[in-house]
Amino acid sequence: MKIPTPQYRCPLGRFRPDVQDVDAIKQRGWRDQRILVVSPDDERLDWMERELVRQIGERLYGAGGRRHD
Structure with a gap:
């Protein structure tokens, strides 16, 4: 009789x-909580909305980050 190994x-x-x-x-x-998390690279946004998100981010947190233009 074979006993299977566990x-x-x-x-x-x-x-x-x-x-x-x-x-x-x-x-x-x-x-x-009315917290908005959005990427400026989000495809659901049109060009104007992405640019607005980028400008707000730079105003609040300074220039930087990566750009994919």
């Missing part, structure tokens, strides 16, 4: 992070 379960497996929906977190932040 498979070893790595104890680190339970520490695997859960995958979170980033857009859902951003949406909840906006609805609950």
Whole structure:
């Protein structure tokens, strides 16, 4: 009679992070706390909106960052 050898379960497996929906977190932040997280590279924005986001970011936090023009 063959006895199957039990498979070893790595104890680190339970520490695997859960995958979170980033857009859902951003949406909840906006609805609950009025915090807006937006990238100037977001394809959902038109050119004028992306430029406005960039200008606001530079005004508040200084020039810098990366540009993909």
